Amino acid sequence: MAMYNLLKIAIRNLMRYRRRTLLTSSLIMIGVVFVLVFVAVTGSIKGLLIGQITDSMLGHIQIHKKGYVASIDNLPLTITLSPKAMEAIENVIKDMPEVEAYSARIKFGGLFSNFTETTNIRLNGVVPEKELKTVPLLPERIIKGNKDLQKGSILIPELLAKGMKVTVGDTVVVIATNRDGSVNGKQFVVGGILESVTGPGGRDGYIHIEDAVEVLRMEEMELSEIVLRLKDFGMLQDVYTSLTNSLSGKTNEAGKPVFEIHTWEKLSPFYNIARMIDIMTLFIKIMLIAMVLVSIMNVMIMAVYERMREIGTISAIGTMPGKILSMFLLEGLSIGIFGALIGDAIGCAIIYLLNISHITFNFGRQTGLLLEPHVGIADLLAVSVIVIIVSVAASLQPALKASRMEPIYALRHV
Amino acid sequence: MHGNSYKEGHMRLIVAQDIYKDYQVGEVSLRALSDLNFEIEPASFLSFVGPSGSGKTTLLNLIGCLDIPTGGSLTIAGTDVLSLDRKERAAFRGKHMGFIFQDFNLIPVLTVYENIEYPLLMVQNVPSEERRRRVLRLLESVEMMEQKDKYPDQISGGQKQRVAVARALVTEPELVLADEPTANLDSKTAYMIIDLMKVMKEKSGTTFIFSTHDQKIVGAAEILYTLEDGTIVDRKEMGGNGHV
Numbered sequence: 199m200a201m202y203n204l205l206k207i208a209i210r211n212l213m214r215y216r217r218r219t220l221l222t223s224s225l226i227m228i229g230v231v232f233v234l235v236f237v238a239v240t241g242s243i244k245g246l247l248i249g250q251i252t253d254s255m256l257g258h259i260q261i262h263k264k265g266y267v268a269s270i271d272n273l274p275l276t277i278t279l280s281p282k283a284m285e286a287i288e289n290v291i292k293d294m295p296e297v298e299a300y301s302a303r304i305k306f307g308g309l310f311s312n313f314t315e316t317t318n319i320r321l322n323g324v325v326p327e328k329e330l331k332t333v334p335l336l337p338e339r340i341i342k343g344n345k346d347l348q349k350g351s352i353l354i355p356e357l358l359a360k361g362m363k364v365t366v367g368d369t370v371v372v373i374a375t376n377r378d379g380s381v382n383g384k385q386f387v388v389g390g391i392l393e394s395v396t397g398p399g400g401r402d403g404y405i406h407i408e409d410a411v412e413v414l415r416m417e418e419m420e421l422s423e424i425v426l427r428l429k430d431f432g433m434l435q436d437v438y439t440s441l442t443n444s445l446s447g448k449t450n451e452a453g454k455p456v457f458e459i460h461t462w463e464k465l466s467p468f469y470n471i472a473r474m475i476d477i478m479t480l481f482i483k484i485m486l487i488a489m490v491l492v493s494i495m496n497v498m499i500m501a502v503y504e505r506m507r508e509i510g511t512i513s514a515i516g517t518m519p520g521k522i523l524s525m526f527l528l529e530g531l532s533i534g535i536f537g538a539l540i541g542d543a544i545g546c547a548i549i550y551l552l553n554i555s556h557i558t559f560n561f562g563r564q565t566g567l568l569l570e571p572h573v574g575i576a577d578l579l580a581v582s583v584i585v586i587i588v589s590v591a592a593s594l595q596p597a598l599k600a601s602r603m604e605p606i607y608a609l610r611h612v
Numbered sequence: 613m614h615g616n617s618y619k620e621g622h623m624r625l626i627v628a629q630d631i632y633k634d635y636q637v638g639e640v641s642l643r644a645l646s647d648l649n650f651e652i653e654p655a656s657f658l659s660f661v662g663p664s665g666s667g668k669t670t671l672l673n674l675i676g677c678l679d680i681p682t683g684g685s686l687t688i689a690g691t692d693v694l695s696l697d698r699k700e701r702a703a704f705r706g707k708h709m710g711f712i713f714q715d716f717n718l719i720p721v722l723t724v725y726e727n728i729e730y731p732l733l734m735v736q737n738v739p740s741e742e743r744r745r746r747v748l749r750l751l752e753s754v755e756m757m758e759q760k761d762k763y764p765d766q767i768s769g770g771q772k773q774r775v776a777v778a779r780a781l782v783t784e785p786e787l788v789l790a791d792e793p794t795a796n797l798d799s800k801t802a803y804m805i806i807d808l809m810k811v812m813k814e815k816s817g818t819t820f821i822f823s824t825h826d827q828k829i830v831g832a833a834e835i836l837y838t839l840e841d842g843t844i845v846d847r848k849e850m851g852g853n854g855h856v
Binding site: 200204210508511512514518519521605606 | 673676678679698699702703704705706707709711713715717719720721722730731733734735736737779
């Protein structure tokens with residue numbers, strides 16, 4: 199009851215200085231709108247760009263034999279996963295409902311020849327059906343030729359095709375050195391041309407995994423990596439932890455771990471750009487906090503000075519310091535809640551308008567990527583709670599000053 | 613030694629002994645009040661008079677526990693008020709005292725009704741029915757029933773002071789302190805306010821203490837203390853038939 203009455207007095211005091219209250223609330227509202235729209239837009243761009251990277255080539259999580267990633271530029275054929283290791287990994291993955299699909303790859307470097315010229319190429323031997331489920335944007339990257347990868351055919355990067363003057367249907371030769379040092383070659387028909395994608399693997403070619411086994415003269419299939427796609431990208435860290443826990447116990451005869459597991463973040467330099475976006479968002483949030491802090495503190499300090507005699511009066515009447523403190527804190531809280539709620543509403547409206555405007559942008563050679571800004575309940579709540587807490591915190595010093603004021607001093611104030 | 617006199621039925625509401633009050637102005641200490649000794653009985657209607665700077669308001673602030681004397685002893689309603697800390701003094705004021713200010717000091721965001729209700733609601737936590745009964749009774753007494761939903765800026769100065777009187781009395785305090793309560797009022801309204809306070813004093817047995825220059829109050833007071841240079845120089849029993 200007392201709290202209700204304190205709130206009533208607080209709100210009436212805010213209404214008393216309507217213009218000032220409105221200005222302060224507007225400032226908070228603008229800050230909230232700015233943060234929400236920024237979070238939504240950058241979140242959308244970040245999500246799209248991460249999606250492009252992970253869904254075109256990288257996948258969400260990769261599992262290698264321990265030591266592979268340290269030598270990844272060499273595409274080593276000596277640090278591979280044996281069929282037994284593959285079986286152990288599959289047993290773990292099968293029990294994880296969060297995993298949507300996985301694909302095994304044999305990665306190797308070789309020579310690519312059109313019979314007149316030769317250049318080097320990085321190749322991925324994959325099971326096409328599994329690869330397409332794991333990196334579903336791969337078919338979109340095939341700008342010429344067949345979308346499905348047949349045995350005996352090769353998908354080559356666009357720049358390589360141009361440079362080597364080969365096109366779909368041409369016969370080419372791939373020559374590679376296997377793990378024992380012997381060289382082997384195999385003819386392929388160009389099945390498709392791949393457009394480039396930003397990030398590692400963006401200039402890789404694809405062949406069927408059985409062709410890779412043949413080129414490399416493997417007695418049994420030895421894999422370079424297993425790539426996982428998750429049903430919910432938000433579960434990345436949970437799945438990573440779960441996989442690490444399940445697979446870290448597997449050791450070799452020397453007692454050392456057999457596997458290493460990496461999320462896309464550890465495998466792509468684009469992660470640093472994503473981090474920069476996060477840091478920018480953090481700075482924007484800090485600016486919002488400063489904005490709320492300064493505006494509320496300013497308005498509350500003014501309120502205390504202007505109402506000094508009132509404070510003296512209610513204190514003389516016998517109002518306890520705690521209630522005077524609450525009265526001023528509630529004023530700050532009310533401005534904060536008001537600003538946050540209006541800001542939330544306007545922010546959501548702007549985000550909705552951006553969505554129905556169908557704004558597109560380009561990324562690398564990807565064009566027409568649709569901006570779909572989205573703000574989650576968690577972000578909405580986080581921004582609102584930050585604003586409200588900061589509003590109360592900003593009111594604390596003026597409120598304490600009011601509650602600690604000696605009535606004799608306050609009553610003398612003119 | 614005076615601590616129990618009130619409770620034991622000796623009927624002294626206020627006992628002041630050797631009170632003095634010093635103010636520090638820079639490095640200089642100024643004595644505003646010195647060696648004050650007086651006793652005030654319940655249901656008194658008394659006034660402190662004297663020229664400006666004689667210490668009337670300072671003394672009223674000490675009696676009202678708004679300020680503390682530099683030395684001496686002050687017992688009000690059986691309590692040694694010098695032993696109370698800031699929160700205890702606030703609680704003591706809320707329980708035992710009402711205040712009427714020269715500038716009325718109503719809370720501008722509360723209606724007449726809410727201003728009178730404020731001490732019951734925010735200080736004494738009186739239940740709602742009892743609160744309503746007491747506020748309505750006082751609104752009747754001060755003839756402000758028709759203005760009960762108006763805000764302070766919608767009523768006249770005299771009406772504001774009537775509301776202030778009602779607010780001071782609504783908690784049924786033993787002591788009401790009024791610093792120049794008629795200074796901002798015209799004669800007619802001032803007499804009305806004085807009469808009202810006298811009626812209240814007769815009805816409820818509340819002690820009213822004023823500090824004033826106003827001859828209207830001086831004439832109405834039953835006891836008159838004259839202060840000069842921070843010292844009581846005279847005490848007169850007046851009979852208090854000035855106006856009622």
